[in-house]
Amino acid sequence: LSDVAAAAGVSAKTASRALNGHAVNPETAQRVIAAAGQLRFRPNGLARDLRRGGVSSSFGLVVGELANPFYSELAAGAERSLRAVGLELTMGSSEEDAAHEQQVVRTMLERRVQALFVVTAAQDHGYLQLEHQLGTPIVFLDRPARGVAADSILLDNRAAAARAVEQLVASGHRNIAALADATTVWTAGERVAGVRSAYDSAGLGARLARVISGVGDIQAARAATARLLSGAAPPTALVCLNNRITLGALTAMRDLGMPTAIIGFDDFDSAELLGISVVNQNPGRMGELAVELALERLNSSAALPQRHVVLDGTLIPRGSGELSASEIMDRRTHRAVHPWTGWGS
Amino acid sequence: LSDVAAAAGVSAKTASRALNGHAVNPETAQRVIAAAGQLRFRPNGLARDLRRGGVSSSFGLVVGELANPFYSELAAGAERSLRAVGLELTMGSSEEDAAHEQQVVRTMLERRVQALFVVTAAQDHGYLQLEHQLGTPIVFLDRPARGVAADSILLDNRAAAARAVEQLVASGHRNIAALADATTVWTAGERVAGVRSAYDSAGLGARLARVISGVGDIQAARAATARLLSGAAPPTALVCLNNRITLGALTAMRDLGMPTAIIGFDDFDSAELLGISVVNQNPGRMGELAVELALERLNSSAALPQRHVVLDGTLIPRGSGELSASEIMDRRTHRAVHPWTGWGS
DNA sequence: CTGAAAGCGCTTACAG
DNA sequence: CTGAAAGCGCTTACAG
Numbered sequence: 001l002s003d004v005a006a007a008a009g010v011s012a013k014t015a016s017r018a019l020n021g022h023a024v025n026p027e028t029a030q031r032v033i034a035a036a037g038q039l040r041f042r043p044n045g046l047a048r049d050l051r052r053g054g055v056s057s058s059f060g061l062v063v064g065e066l067a068n069p070f071y072s073e074l075a076a077g078a079e080r081s082l083r084a085v086g087l088e089l090t091m092g093s094s095e096e097d098a099a100h101e102q103q104v105v106r107t108m109l110e111r112r113v114q115a116l117f118v119v120t121a122a123q124d125h126g127y128l129q130l131e132h133q134l135g136t137p138i139v140f141l142d143r144p145a146r147g148v149a150a151d152s153i154l155l156d157n158r159a160a161a162a163r164a165v166e167q168l169v170a171s172g173h174r175n176i177a178a179l180a181d182a183t184t185v186w187t188a189g190e191r192v193a194g195v196r197s198a199y200d201s202a203g204l205g206a207r208l209a210r211v212i213s214g215v216g217d218i219q220a221a222r223a224a225t226a227r228l229l230s231g232a233a234p235p236t237a238l239v240c241l242n243n244r245i246t247l248g249a250l251t252a253m254r255d256l257g258m259p260t261a262i263i264g265f266d267d268f269d270s271a272e273l274l275g276i277s278v279v280n281q282n283p284g285r286m287g288e289l290a291v292e293l294a295l296e297r298l299n300s301s302a303a304l305p306q307r308h309v310v311l312d313g314t315l316i317p318r319g320s321g322e323l324s325a326s327e328i329m330d331r332r333t334h335r336a337v338h339p340w341t342g343w344g345s
Numbered sequence: 346l347s348d349v350a351a352a353a354g355v356s357a358k359t360a361s362r363a364l365n366g367h368a369v370n371p372e373t374a375q376r377v378i379a380a381a382g383q384l385r386f387r388p389n390g391l392a393r394d395l396r397r398g399g400v401s402s403s404f405g406l407v408v409g410e411l412a413n414p415f416y417s418e419l420a421a422g423a424e425r426s427l428r429a430v431g432l433e434l435t436m437g438s439s440e441e442d443a444a445h446e447q448q449v450v451r452t453m454l455e456r457r458v459q460a461l462f463v464v465t466a467a468q469d470h471g472y473l474q475l476e477h478q479l480g481t482p483i484v485f486l487d488r489p490a491r492g493v494a495a496d497s498i499l500l501d502n503r504a505a506a507a508r509a510v511e512q513l514v515a516s517g518h519r520n521i522a523a524l525a526d527a528t529t530v531w532t533a534g535e536r537v538a539g540v541r542s543a544y545d546s547a548g549l550g551a552r553l554a555r556v557i558s559g560v561g562d563i564q565a566a567r568a569a570t571a572r573l574l575s576g577a578a579p580p581t582a583l584v585c586l587n588n589r590i591t592l593g594a595l596t597a598m599r600d601l602g603m604p605t606a607i608i609g610f611d612d613f614d615s616a617e618l619l620g621i622s623v624v625n626q627n628p629g630r631m632g633e634l635a636v637e638l639a640l641e642r643l644n645s646s647a648a649l650p651q652r653h654v655v656l657d658g659t660l661i662p663r664g665s666g667e668l669s670a671s672e673i674m675d676r677r678t679h680r681a682v683h684p685w686t687g688w689g690s
Numbered sequence: 691c692t693g694a695a696a697g698c699g700c701t702t703a704c705a706g
Numbered sequence: 707c708t709g710a711a712a713g714c715g716c717t718t719a720c721a722g
Contacts, residue, residue, distance in 0.1 A: 001715060001716065002715085002716095010692075010693085011692070011693045011694075012693090012694095012715090012716080012717090013692075013693065013694085013717075013718095014691085014692055014693075016716070016717065017691090017692085017717095020717095023691065024691070024692085025691060025692085028691085028692085040475050042454065042455070042475070042476070042479075043455055043715090043716085044395070044399055044455065044457065044714085044715050044716065045452070045455030045456045045457070045716095046391050046394050046395045046399055046401070046456065046457055046714090046715080046716090047395055047399070047698090047714070047715035047716040047717085048455075048715080048716055048717075049391050049698095049716095050389070050391045050392055050395055050698050050699070050700090050714090050715085050716075050717095051697080051698050051715080051716050051717045051718075052698080052716090052717070052718085053698075054389055054391055054392075054698065054699075056391070056456075065421065066417050066418075066420045066421040066424055066436075067414070067417045067418045067420075067421035067629075068417075069412070069414055069417070071417075072411050072412050072413075072414070072416075072417040073411075073412045075411045075412075075436075076410065076411040076412035076438070079411055079437075079438055083440075088437060088449075088452060089436075089437070090435045090436070091411075091420075091434075091435070091436040092424075092433060092434070093421070093424055095428075104433075107390070107402075107433060109387065110387070110388055110389065110390030110393075111390045111391065111401075112389065112390070112391055130385050130387070131387075134387075247614065247615060247618060250615075250618055251617075251618055254618065268614055268615070269414075269592065269613055269614060269615070270592060270595075270613070270614070270615040270619065272596075273592060273595055273596055273599065274615065274619075284412075346699060346700065347699085347700095355708080355709090356708070356709045356710075357699090357700080357701090357709090357710095358701075358702095358708075358709065358710085359707085359708055359709075361700070361701065362701095362707090362708085365701095368707070369707070369708085370707060370708085373707085373708085388699090388700085389698085389699050389700065390700095391698090391699080391700090392698070392699035392700040392701085392714090393699080393700055393701075394700095394714095395698090395699085395700075395701095395714050395715070395716090396699080396700050396701045396702075396713080396714050397700090397701070397702085397714080398714075399714065399715075
């Protein structure tokens with residue numbers, strides 16, 4: 001910068017003003033800009049941010065896994081909102097590991113992100129207490145904060161899971177199985193709670209209203225579903241409490257040639273093609289809301305209280321649209337549930 | 346930092362050394378670390394990077410769209426490799442817009458990323474010439490650089506597309522249609538060229554060896570496929586030159602109840618379930634290679650020449666595994682191609 | 691509209 | 707092993 005100023009015959013300050021489009025004599029500004037071009041001036045954002053009080057124009061987002069579409073849609077939603085106000089998003093991955101998450105978060109805070117969004121893999125977030133008290137907006141997404149009074153945006157997992165069961169019960173199902181990840185995962189625990197409460201409300205007996213938890217990946221879901229469908233009194237409907245479980249369950253149904261009514265959590269790219277009804281969590285909306293909460297906090301002089309935003313999961317019916325008992329209960333035709341596959345015909 | 350030093354009764358420099366784990370009297374180090382804890386010291390990464398020569402420990406990646414799984418897998422691959430050497434990845438989106446891309450790239454360069462990876466939406470990259478000459482490693486991914494001699498990692502799109510056609514021809518198909526995005530998109534142009542050359546080599550007449558380009562999204566693919574399948578002499582096989590086109594084509598086949606042999610570009614989450622053969626571009630590997638190229642350049646004192654890495658697309662056969670003519674040509678059974686769907690039975 | 695000075699928070703030489 | 711000085715590249719007050 002000082003070289004540019006010298007070349008243009010002005011002070012560094014004037015050069016800075018000219019390059020940033022502040023009030024400067026137009027002729028002088030021209031000269032400075034020309035000199036900058038000649039000298040191939042590359043502004044240094046680190047120095048700018050440092051001098052401006054050490055706050056960058058980036059928001060930070062830490063997710064569990066970059067390749068998971070749930071997180072990328074969340075990121076896309078956040079970035080869309082940020083761009084609208086001229087801000088940027090920096091993404092990092094925790095690899096679903098608490099220690100690594102803490103390291104990535106620390107690095108972002110050292111870089112002085114304006115706000116921090118976290119889909120956490122950790123059980124305790126006490127280490128964020130100081131940063132939170134200093135006024136950095138922190139928003140927890142999909143899973144709640146523990147040990148720090150930060151904002152959070154969560155799905156009403158219990159209600160959504162209960163609604164999925166109620167929908168199947170209303171369609172005439174009396175033999176339902178739910179498949180869940182390990183219930184130590186917060187969302188899985190909540191969803192299982194919702195399923196159980198709906199089982200109770202419907203007066204379903206424990207013998208035919210089952211919950212299989214600890215289903216950690218596609219292969220586990222495939223195996224668990226195969227066991228259910230090959231066992232005594234196979235369920236007529238499945239509630240798959242995340243998207244990997246849905247794929248695994250569908251694979252087992254294909255393997256066995258035993259199509260079964262299904263409602264899954266999380267939309268996926270071919271769900272419509274396959275006629276699979278899903279509870280949509282709308283991660284993009286979560287990202288947009290996170291930006292809203294953070295900006296409110298940044299723009300408010302007073303300290304805002306801790307806020308919890310709870311989103312509804314939307315049930316997207318597919319296949320026959322509304323499920324009906326007669327369509328589903330005939331295990332030999334099932335066309336109404338999955339008309340495209342022609343299963344059983 | 347100076348407060349911490351004062352509290353510990355040492356100089357700022359010693360405090361810095363202690364906090365960074367450099368050679369310091371252990372007792373002194375203890376005192377400094379205690380003081381830092383007391384005073385809730387938050388190291389400032391901007392200042393550190395500035396003083397260290399203005400280079401951050403982040404690599405920058407600009408993609409077209411955060412929510413596209415192709416890009417997120419690419420990012421995941423790059424991050425995996427970077428983490429192995431203690432570096433970080435900062436992601437940004439160009440929204441597939443050249444002007445926005447340039448802005449995002451400029452911001453990253455101002456933040457002094459150590460290296461830059463771009464899946465470009467622009468036609469010309471002359472504005473990167475200076476940065477490239479200054480030695481910042483720049484790697485173009487999936488689409489080539491123009492106007493700057495930066496490294497690039499590309500798929501051999503022509504060969505992969507030609508191989509898909511050859512595979513179908515070997516299975517007995519003589520009436521094939523290829524569906525492509527607008528050929529102004531570099532990858533689409535290359536793939537179409539590969540398809541045409543394979544058509545020629547196979548001696549297929551232009552009347553039954555078709556290319557439909559300008560298919561920009563799922564709905565366009567659905568419509569184009571419907572037109573093909575309802576027209577005179579519908580093709581017995583389709584080559585879908587990207588993943589959205591594959592989904593649209595499958596939807597049209599379902600709508601019309603006309604299953605057709607298909608090979609798609611890009612793997613997708615339910616391709617295996619559906620028994621769809623794909624040309625896999627392996628974006629994760631692209632990300633890993635980009636990190637390798639960048640690190641080589643950073644660690645080499647001599648100036649390296651411009652490098653082009655060309656990857657093969659791997660054909661992943663699914664459904665019946667190897668396609669065979671008799672299995673495919675009977676339009677009424679098609680079980681061998683899509684055994685799960687039971688189409689036509 | 692412009693300039694000389696000071697400083698953002700840290701670290702790199704250079705001495706002790 | 708430790709310290710006093712200088713400076714990374716910019717911008718914020720404060721004067722003119």
